[in-house]
Amino acid sequence: xxxxxxxxxxxxxxxxxxxxxxxxxxxxxxxxxxxxxxxxxxxxxxxxxxxxxxxxxxxxxxxxxxxxxxxxxxxxxxxxxxxxxxxxxxxxxxxxxxxxxxxxxxxxxxxxxxxxxxxxxxxxxxxxxxxxxxxxxxxxxxxxxxxxxxxxxxxxxxxxxxxxxxxxxxxxxxxxxxxxxxxxxxxxxxxxxxxxxxxxxxxxxxxxxxxxxxxxxxxxxxxxxxxxxxxxxxxxxxxxxxxxxxxxxxxxxxxxxxxxxxxxxxxxxxxxxxxxxxxxxxxxxxxxxxxxxxxxxxxxxxxxxxxxxxxxxxxxxxxxxxxxxxxxxxxxxxxxxxxxxxxxxxxxxxxxxxxxxxxxxxxxxxxxxxxxxxxxxxxxxxxxxxxxxxxxxxxxxxxxxxxxxxxxxxxxxxxxxxxxxxxxxxxxxxxxxxxxxxxxxxxxxxxxxxxxxxxxxxxxxxxxxxxxxxxxxxxxxxxxxxxxxxxxxxxxxxxxxxxxxxxxxxxxxxxxxxxxxxxxxxxx
Amino acid sequence: xxxxxxxxxxxxxxxxxxxxxxxxxxxxxxxxxxxxxxxxxxxxxxxxxxxxxxxxxxxxxxxxxxxxxxxxxxxxxxxxxxxxxxxxxxxxxxxxxxxxxxxxxxxxxxxxxxxxxxxxxxxxxxxxxxxxxxxxxxxxxxxxxxxxxxxxxxxxxxxxxxxxxxxxxxxxxxxxxxxxxxxxxxxxxxxxxxxxxxxxxxxxxxxxxxxxxxxxxxxxxxxxxxxxxxxxxxxxxxxxxxxxxxxxxxxxxxxxxxxxxxxxxxxxxxxxxxxxxxxxxxxxxxxxxxxxxxxxxxxxxxxxxxxxxxxxxxxxxxxxxxxxxxxxxxxxxxxxxxxxxxxxxxxxxxxxxxxxxxxxxxxxxxxxxxxxxxxxxxxxxxxxxxxxxxxxxxxxxxxxxxxxxxxxxxxxxxxxxxxxxxxxxxxxxxxxxxxxxxxxx
Numbered sequence: 016x017x018x019x020x021x022x023x024x025x026x027x028x029x030x031x032x033x034x035x036x037x038x039x040x041x042x043x044x045x046x047x048x049x050x051x052x053x054x055x056x057x058x059x060x061x062x063x064x065x066x067x068x069x070x071x072x073x074x075x076x077x078x079x080x081x082x083x084x085x086x087x088x089x090x091x092x093x094x095x096x097x098x099x100x101x102x103x104x105x106x107x108x109x110x111x112x113x114x115x116x117x118x119x120x121x122x123x124x125x126x127x128x129x130x131x132x133x134x135x136x137x138x139x140x141x142x143x144x145x146x147x148x149x150x151x152x153x154x155x156x157x158x159x160x161x162x163x164x165x166x167x168x169x170x171x172x173x174x175x176x177x178x179x180x181x182x183x184x185x186x187x188x189x190x191x192x193x194x195x196x197x198x199x200x201x202x203x204x205x206x207x208x209x210x211x212x213x214x215x216x217x218x219x220x221x222x223x224x225x226x227x228x229x230x231x232x233x234x235x236x237x238x239x240x241x242x243x244x245x246x247x248x249x250x251x252x253x254x255x256x257x258x259x260x261x262x263x264x265x266x267x268x269x270x271x272x273x274x275x276x277x278x279x280x281x282x283x284x285x286x287x288x289x290x291x292x293x294x295x296x297x298x299x300x301x302x303x304x305x306x307x308x309x310x311x312x313x314x315x316x317x318x319x320x321x322x323x324x325x326x327x328x329x330x331x332x333x334x335x336x337x338x339x340x341x342x343x344x345x346x347x348x349x350x351x352x353x354x355x356x357x358x359x360x361x362x363x364x365x366x367x368x369x370x371x372x373x374x375x376x377x378x379x380x381x382x383x384x385x386x387x388x389x390x391x392x393x394x395x396x397x398x399x400x401x402x403x404x405x406x407x408x409x410x411x412x413x414x415x416x417x418x419x420x421x422x423x424x425x426x427x428x429x430x431x432x433x434x435x436x437x438x439x440x441x442x443x444x445x446x447x448x449x450x451x452x453x454x455x456x457x458x459x460x461x462x463x464x465x466x467x468x469x470x471x472x473x474x475x476x477x478x479x480x481x482x483x484x485x486x487x488x489x490x491x492x493x494x495x496x497x498x499x500x501x502x503x504x505x506x507x508x509x510x511x512x513x514x515x516x517x518x519x520x521x522x523x524x525x526x527x528x529x530x531x532x533x534x535x536x537x538x539x
Numbered sequence: 540x541x542x543x544x545x546x547x548x549x550x551x552x553x554x555x556x557x558x559x560x561x562x563x564x565x566x567x568x569x570x571x572x573x574x575x576x577x578x579x580x581x582x583x584x585x586x587x588x589x590x591x592x593x594x595x596x597x598x599x600x601x602x603x604x605x606x607x608x609x610x611x612x613x614x615x616x617x618x619x620x621x622x623x624x625x626x627x628x629x630x631x632x633x634x635x636x637x638x639x640x641x642x643x644x645x646x647x648x649x650x651x652x653x654x655x656x657x658x659x660x661x662x663x664x665x666x667x668x669x670x671x672x673x674x675x676x677x678x679x680x681x682x683x684x685x686x687x688x689x690x691x692x693x694x695x696x697x698x699x700x701x702x703x704x705x706x707x708x709x710x711x712x713x714x715x716x717x718x719x720x721x722x723x724x725x726x727x728x729x730x731x732x733x734x735x736x737x738x739x740x741x742x743x744x745x746x747x748x749x750x751x752x753x754x755x756x757x758x759x760x761x762x763x764x765x766x767x768x769x770x771x772x773x774x775x776x777x778x779x780x781x782x783x784x785x786x787x788x789x790x791x792x793x794x795x796x797x798x799x800x801x802x803x804x805x806x807x808x809x810x811x812x813x814x815x816x817x818x819x820x821x822x823x824x825x826x827x828x829x830x831x832x833x834x835x836x837x838x839x840x841x842x843x844x845x846x847x848x849x850x851x852x853x854x855x856x857x858x859x860x861x862x863x864x865x866x867x868x869x870x871x872x873x874x875x876x877x878x879x880x881x882x883x884x885x886x887x888x889x890x891x892x893x894x895x896x897x898x899x900x901x902x903x904x905x906x907x908x909x910x911x912x913x914x915x916x917x918x919x920x921x922x923x924x925x926x927x928x929x930x931x932x933x934x935x936x937x938x939x940x941x942x943x944x945x946x947x948x949x950x951x952x953x954x955x956x957x958x959x960x961x962x963x964x965x966x967x968x969x970x971x972x973x974x975x976x977x978x979x980x
Binding site for chain 2: 071072079082083162166172173174175176347349350425426427428429431432435439444447448456459463464465467487488489491492493494496497498500501517520522532
């Protein structure tokens with residue numbers, strides 16, 4: 016792995032300044048490395064971050080990918096990671112014009128990752144440096160505790176896709192709520208919701224309060240409180256309970272285990288907490304990327320298009336570019352290409368916004384000929400794209416913006432497969448041209464981790480009770496066993512999981528129990 | 540430009556590896572033979588070899604957890620039926636994931652679709668926009684004798700790896716009786732070398748030829764002339780002798796016959812299962828005998844024929860009716876003609892659906908009577924179709940004639956929807972020492 020040449024670096028710097036002129040914003044320093052395809056294979060399981068901790072499943076993946084490469088050699092043009100400074104990897108021996116295109120693509124990725132809200136939890140840390148420290152720590156543990164470190168990593172990874180990503184993200188976007196005052200609590204919540212007193216009683220209390228207030232003394236609240244306490248002795252504890260409930264920071268399963276597992280909190284096992292913390296942080300770092308793949312690629316494709324065409328350094332290579340771009344960003348006849356759909360949708364939104372069409376006013380117009388020729392020349396298309404880049408993830412992007420117009424314009428369809436017995440072939444046919452079906456199909460394939468939380472009330476007597484909040488999708492049954500055995504190990508006791516399985520098209524409640532490394536099931 | 544300090548890391552990691560292997564050297568002589576993952580990058584130098592990973596997997600069971608490493612194959616289909624097969628280790632990371640295969644669906648989706656995706660196309664709903672052939676069993680027979688040595692070698696080395704994994708992971712029994720037909724390398728003394736001037740045995744024909752040559756060159760003899768040996772100049776150098784020389788004889792210790800039914804009734808899953816099972820047995824045997832297995836491949840429908848390579852065996856087309864006897868007759872013929880029983884351990888593995896048209900009991904008994912004493916093991920795999928719960932004709936024949944009581948015959952009946960693990964269980968049964976009875980799963 017080596018740094019790119021001076022000459023190539025200069026190309027990159029020039030690209031950066033042109034990108035900035037066009038409105039992209041990103042931090043100044045970037046690093047570019049040349050890597051071989053074999054390097055890529057070795058680094059892929061680590062998300063291209065060389066300093067990530069070593070893990071045996073990655074080794075297996077590398078062995079497999081190398082063999083696969085023998086059969087199906089492939090080439091990735093670029094990879095960029097969300098670090099400070101942003102690091103990107105390239106092939107050797109690209110012609111200059113190709114590098115210009117790739118650099119624009121990479122710069123747009125960097126801009127996206129540094130401006131999109133879903134990445135906010137990654138902005139302030141030096142992940143690559145932190146990962147190195149983590150890696151050393153884990154290596155150190157391996158010398159002391161041997162293979163048990165890898166077991167802990169494995170079992171924590173088993174529950175790392177259901178971490179509290181949004182729990183971590185929200186506080187970064189909102190200010191801390193102030194604690195509600197006791198008097199306000201009394202009137203707004205205690206009387207109306209907890210005690211559900213009738214109107215006349217409520218009004219009487221208000222009168223009482225106002226009477227004390229009218230006396231003009233300073234300690235109105237304190238006096239009133241004493242009165243409350245004589246009427247409702249449980250007031251104080253209710254108040255504190257309410258505060259705790261509202262202000263409690265939600266925690267995911269990993270955090271819960273770290274805090275409450277007797278097994279892990281034993282003196283000799285405390286090192287496990289560090290390992291779990293590392294695994295959890297690593298996942299949280301990669302989470303935003305998993306949720307914004309289509310938008311990220313669409314954004315990068317849009318900009319490498321836009322900037323490349325306006326770059327005078329590419330003179331003479333327009334045809335080469337066109338060929339490559341068509342290959343990358345083409346909508347396949349059968350299949351899903353995130354580059355293509357992301358880019359097409361952004362292009363569509365820009366055009367429609369320029370015409371003033373993605374507005375409430377336009378939606379109200381029903382006459383087809385007016386709709387067709389409607390054009391307000393707002394010029395706000397690209398501005399809108401910048402807003403999207405800031406605020407959306409894949410799901411909100413696709414869900415909000417795909418409409419029938421878009422699907423019609425690009426002739427997008429859902430495709431069905433069936434066997435033709437007569438011709439002994441597999442046939443692909445147009446299943447639906449409706450945008451709702453199309454949208455539904457794409458969204459189905461976005462990441463959707465199940466919502467599983469610790470049920471604190473039912474967790475008692477050393478039994479950890481997990482609840483899967485059923486969203487009309489069942490869990491993959493084959494994976495449940497091993498995952499639960501892992502949780503059992505970390506918890507140090509029996510674990511139960513309440514979930515639903517779809518049997519004969521209908522959901523049925525079912526409870527899995529992991530005890531002594533065995534799994535049993537009961538109907539719920 | 541920060542380059543991370545890699546020296547410290549190297550020390551730590553190698554310490555780890557030593558300790559976890561309890562001080563034993565990483566390069567066991569047994570493991571040395573296997574291909575390693577070469578890595579010359581210094582930031583990722585702790586890639587374990589396949590063995591180390593397998594050892595770890597073994598350890599899991601002792602620790603009370605389930606094993607995780609499985610075998611997978613990646614097949615690259617290519618024209619002429621010469622598919623490239625690569626054996627890979629695989630595993631999955633178990634997590635709580637949503638399962639998209641099952642939905643709470645209404646009846647609208649029961650249109651017999653096999654799948655769904657997105658795309659772009661002109662046309663109306665229901666229009667066909669593309670077609671692809673269903674995965675065929677074989678694209679015609681493999682042309683010629685396979686595609687040359689290179690590919691065979693590749694398959695063989697992959698098969699060795701696969702065999703190793705199978706033996707270790709699935710604890711397939713080591714074959715006994717590498718027997719009295721031993722000696723991995725035998726030395727033969729043969730009179731094959733030619734030597735001019737001296738030796739043990741005079742090769743008369745060649746000597747005369749040589750003499751003629753010399754004399755023609757010396758103009759002492761012209762074509763058409765009457766041969767008068769007295770006129771010849773005879774010198775010592777022209778005498779050609781044969782000398783005794785020591786030749787190394789790499790003798791295969793075993794010959795394995797793979798027989799399979801490739802008739803019409805075997806289309807689809809049954810052929811896949813038999814081929815997979817035979818592939819695994821083949822690989823395992825290569826590992827056991829360290830490349831000194833000679834394998835013979837026989838395909839049969841109503842007639843039997845031998846094919847040269849595993850590739851051909853695997854990929855050959857589906858043909859006509861079924862006559863199991865034909866394959867055994869061919870086996871007997873080969874054993875007799877080449878006198879294999881004397882020098883080799885013989886193993887026969889038959890795979891099919893047993894759907895014989897007419898069993899010809901008497902003839903079959905006669906053939907088997909000759910074959911059975913000569914072989915170490917005859918393993919029969921029958922694929923039972925999910926529809927018929929009846930025994931196939933072949934199975935009935937075996938039962939009625941008491942063949943299953945023989946010591947060296949094993950029968951394994953496999954259901955059509957069996958998976959890889961079931962096949963491996965079947966192999967265990969086919970090669971095991973104990974007779975565990977006739978199983979149907």
